Amino acid sequence: MKKRQKRLLLVAGGLAGLAMVTGLVLNAFRDNLVFFYTPSDIVAEIVPMERTFRIGGLVEDGSISRAEDGVTVHFRVTDTAVAVPVVYHGILPNLFREGQGVVAVGNLEEGGVFKASQVMARHDEEYMPPEAAEAIKRAQREGARTVGHPEGY
Amino acid sequence: MIAELGLFALILALLLAIAQGTLPLIGAARKDAALMAVGRSAAYGQLVFIGIAYAMLTYAFVTDDFSIAYVANNSNSLLPVQYKITAVWGGHEGSLLLWVLILGLWSAAVATFSRSLPREVLARVLGVMGLVAIGFIGFTLFTSSPFERLIPAAMEGRDLNPMLQDPGLIIHPPMLYMGYVGFSVAFAFAIAALIGGRLDAAWARWSRPWTAVAWAFLTVGIGLGSWWAYYVLGWGGWWFWDPVENASFMPWLMGTALLHSLAVTEKRGGFKNWTVMLAILTFSLVLLAAFLVRSGVLTSVHAFAVDPDRGLYLLAFMAVVVAGSLTLFAWRAGKVGLGGGFGLVSRESALLTNNVLLVVSAAAVLLGTLYPLLLDAFGLGKISVGPPYFEAVFLPLMLPLLLLLGFGPRLRWKQDSPTEQLWRLRWIFGASLVFGMIWPLFVGSWSFLAGIGAFLGLWIIGSSLKDLVDRLRLRRESRQTLGIRVRRLGRSYVGMQFAHIGVAVVVIGITFVLGYDDERDVRMAVGETVEVGGYGFRLDSLDQVQGPNFDAEQATVSVFLDGQLMTTLTPQMRNYFSQEQPMAHTSLHRGFFRDLYVNMGEELPGNAWVMRVYYKPFMNWVWAGAILMAVGGFLAASDRRYRVRVRREDEATDEDAKLAAKDAVKANDSGAEPNPAG
Numbered sequence: 001m002k003k004r005q006k007r008l009l010l011v012a013g014g015l016a017g018l019a020m021v022t023g024l025v026l027n028a029f030r031d032n033l034v035f036f037y038t039p040s041d042i043v044a045e046i047v048p049m050e051r052t053f054r055i056g057g058l059v060e061d062g063s064i065s066r067a068e069d070g071v072t073v074h075f076r077v078t079d080t081a082v083a084v085p086v087v088y089h090g091i092l093p094n095l096f097r098e099g100q101g102v103v104a105v106g107n108l109e110e111g112g113v114f115k116a117s118q119v120m121a122r123h124d125e126e127y128m129p130p131e132a133a134e135a136i137k138r139a140q141r142e143g144a145r146t147v148g149h150p151e152g153y
Numbered sequence: 154m155i156a157e158l159g160l161f162a163l164i165l166a167l168l169l170a171i172a173q174g175t176l177p178l179i180g181a182a183r184k185d186a187a188l189m190a191v192g193r194s195a196a197y198g199q200l201v202f203i204g205i206a207y208a209m210l211t212y213a214f215v216t217d218d219f220s221i222a223y224v225a226n227n228s229n230s231l232l233p234v235q236y237k238i239t240a241v242w243g244g245h246e247g248s249l250l251l252w253v254l255i256l257g258l259w260s261a262a263v264a265t266f267s268r269s270l271p272r273e274v275l276a277r278v279l280g281v282m283g284l285v286a287i288g289f290i291g292f293t294l295f296t297s298s299p300f301e302r303l304i305p306a307a308m309e310g311r312d313l314n315p316m317l318q319d320p321g322l323i324i325h326p327p328m329l330y331m332g333y334v335g336f337s338v339a340f341a342f343a344i345a346a347l348i349g350g351r352l353d354a355a356w357a358r359w360s361r362p363w364t365a366v367a368w369a370f371l372t373v374g375i376g377l378g379s380w381w382a383y384y385v386l387g388w389g390g391w392w393f394w395d396p397v398e399n400a401s402f403m404p405w406l407m408g409t410a411l412l413h414s415l416a417v418t419e420k421r422g423g424f425k426n427w428t429v430m431l432a433i434l435t436f437s438l439v440l441l442a443a444f445l446v447r448s449g450v451l452t453s454v455h456a457f458a459v460d461p462d463r464g465l466y467l468l469a470f471m472a473v474v475v476a477g478s479l480t481l482f483a484w485r486a487g488k489v490g491l492g493g494g495f496g497l498v499s500r501e502s503a504l505l506t507n508n509v510l511l512v513v514s515a516a517a518v519l520l521g522t523l524y525p526l527l528l529d530a531f532g533l534g535k536i537s538v539g540p541p542y543f544e545a546v547f548l549p550l551m552l553p554l555l556l557l558l559g560f561g562p563r564l565r566w567k568q569d570s571p572t573e574q575l576w577r578l579r580w581i582f583g584a585s586l587v588f589g590m591i592w593p594l595f596v597g598s599w600s601f602l603a604g605i606g607a608f609l610g611l612w613i614i615g616s617s618l619k620d621l622v623d624r625l626r627l628r629r630e631s632r633q634t635l636g637i638r639v640r641r642l643g644r645s646y647v648g649m650q651f652a653h654i655g656v657a658v659v660v661i662g663i664t665f666v667l668g669y670d671d672e673r674d675v676r677m678a679v680g681e682t683v684e685v686g687g688y689g690f691r692l693d694s695l696d697q698v699q700g701p702n703f704d705a706e707q708a709t710v711s712v713f714l715d716g717q718l719m720t721t722l723t724p725q726m727r728n729y730f731s732q733e734q735p736m737a738h739t740s741l742h743r744g745f746f747r748d749l750y751v752n753m754g755e756e757l758p759g760n761a762w763v764m765r766v767y768y769k770p771f772m773n774w775v776w777a778g779a780i781l782m783a784v785g786g787f788l789a790a791s792d793r794r795y796r797v798r799v800r801r802e803d804e805a806t807d808e809d810a811k812l813a814a815k816d817a818v819k820a821n822d823s824g825a826e827p828n829p830a831g
């Protein structure tokens with residue numbers, strides 16, 4: 001009887017521990033998922049404030065400006081339909097260029113400025129960040145749809 | 154000609170792998186000694202032919218044979234010759250050939266060092282390794298041949314990715330592959346045991362040193378990768394929870410669990426099914442790592458050119474291996490048996506807890522790595538899982554594991570008294586708690602988390618050293634000299650303590666570097682000074698310099714501590730002739746208690762640059778700990794008892810062999826672990 005009780009205790013303890021750990025993992029997972037949005041999503045205001053997410057697109061031509069301190073950079077990310085202002089404090093990747101694909105991680109501030117904590121560009125000559133490609137694809141799909149039903153017809 | 158010879162050699166190696174993967178298995182089933190003996194010769198032959206293929210490719214690199222597509226894509230006539238040799242594994246095809254070569258080496262090593270194994274067991278192990286080799290050599294030949302010709306030949310190569318032109322990279326992939334592929338030996342032993350239905354302490358004793366060596370290599374490989382990323386990628390990060398890092402970390406976690414589970418199987422005959430399962434899972438995670446990195450589903454520094462055939466082949470190979478071995482497991486595990494029971498507080502239960510925590514950690518990493526990929530693959534949206542998730546999961550999982558690490562090695566098998574152990578370790582526990590909580594004050598401002606990290610590190614080191622001292626003291630009355638007493642500890646035990654102290658050193662390093670690093674991206678004009686982490690950094694000059702295959706802008710930065718010039722750092726922004734983009738080259742001053750890290754960002758008007766100036770306390774502890782762990786692994790694998798049978802056959806009569814025989818007898822005796830309680 002004693003041995004059986006001990007084994008039961010072991011099994012119950014193990015299961016409780018496992019349940020606890022699973023809960024912990026799933027909870028951490030839910031809280032830390034980083035979703036991806038396109039500039040069009042941000043303009044359409046379907047993006048949650050106060051949550052970290054990723055945006056992707058192209059760096060708009062002529063949009064890069066550097067503040068006095070030399071470290072704060074403003075630029076705009078476009079999906080070819082709309083553009084979103086981004087501010088970043090730090091060193092941009094070597095391949096960060098106007099007209100090139102870019103992905104930024106950060107959150108939306110009051111006034112619709114995306115404050116980036118991390119900026120990623122392509123890291124070799126051929127590759128476009130998949131999120132950047134996705135944002136443009138979606139914007140163009142949307143664009144095609146609007147062209148299909150032009151106003152006034 | 155060279156390329157065709159290489160290809161031909163590789164085809165011959167595949168044929169030998171087919172022979173090795175079938176005949177010995179058939180021989181073992183039919184008890185046919187001649188067929189079983191094929192395994193060993195086939196393994197040697199395979200190694201020879203892969204070696205020839207590999208030598209051919211290296212020769213093509215050294216002689217700048219740009220008529221071979223792979224060479225043209227990954228080399229350049231201006232590349233220094235040591236990088237031409239290492240450029241062989243700088244891309245997908247060549248690194249796969251290196252992988253296959255290492256698999257051949259492991260097969261041949263098993264054939265050489267396992268002479269004491271029963272014939273059937275050796276035949277089955279080599280047979281399974283042959284099957285694995287068929288998979289990888291076939292993958293190389295059918296989807297990723299490095300010998301493909303480029304017609305017309307290129308005049309000049311496209312050059313090795315500058316990020317890979319670094320000594321760290323010379324050894325990172327070979328070490329990592331030694332680890333990955335090494336786990337195929339543990340896998341082969343597990344499958345052989347399932348086929349043969351024999352899984353006992355002897356089996357664990359054969360399998361354990363191979364697992365320990367593979368694990369040690371993987372530890373070195375991961376450590377080197379982190380060390381390389383730290384100064385080559387140029388933003389001072391050493392672990393990003395990037396899917397590619399996770400891909401190598403999962404087999405490491407699972408392999409660590411396997412190593413500990415094997416201890417129970419060897420010493421107590423317990424956890425048998427579980428051990429076999431872990432061996433299968435570890436190797437499955439190795440295959441998953443190969444798939445993640447080589448299929449193009451990930452985009453990272455490691456992602457090679459995308460070719461859907463490769464991903465499909467690897468996915469199919471992985472499916473066959475996982476489904477096949479799990480089916481075999483389901484069918485045969487009943488034969489293997491479970492092993493003896495144990496008490497609530499015992500060495501077994503401590504190791505079981507270790508296993509559960511490690512496996513759960515691996516599963517959590519798997520979830521965080523695969524979920525975004527799966528979601529994307531099924532078109533359900535794009536999400537990513539960043540470091541915050543992994544940190545949130547790892548902290549609560551590792552805390553109990555590290556706390557337990559101080560007790561575990563001291564617990565007796567089968568049954569122990571928790572109060573007795575607690576009482577015996579009360580001083581160590583108290584002292585490490587006090588000193589751990591005080592230590593952060595000397596590094597920066599106090600934080601509870603840093604205190605906990607330092608406490609756990611000191612606790613593990615303290616209890617390990619106490620255990621060592623207790624064991625050395627135990628035999629004093631037998632009047633043995635200290636030298637003999639140290640030798641009698643056994644390398645297995647000493648290796649374990651090395652590895653555990655290594656864990657502690659890593660924990661202390663991570664705690665302090667995460668808690669107290671000072672990272673500043675600042676504008677620096679010539680003559681300006683910035684203060685980071687208590688050091689003054691002054692930009693003295695900006696100059697143009699020339700390298701063998703690049704020219705560069707170089708900054709000279711003087712570092713001052715309390716007004717005294719300490720060192721001069723010279724980071725560069727390099728323009729490689731063959732590349733479009735410039736690449737920052739970090740300059741580091743490494744130290745025991747801190748690293749100073751300076752890197753050039755962007756040029757600004759007015760003779761100024763945006764610079765990264767970082768202060769990284771205790772950074773080198775992370776890698777020093779990894780080295781200690783690896784040394785521990787190698788030491789444990791070289792323990793006398795793994796060689797004892799060979800010695801006996803050789804009728805060795807020296808002192809060493811007598812000791813060995815005695816120890817072997819003791820190891821077979823169930824309660825034989827020397828115990829400080831006496």
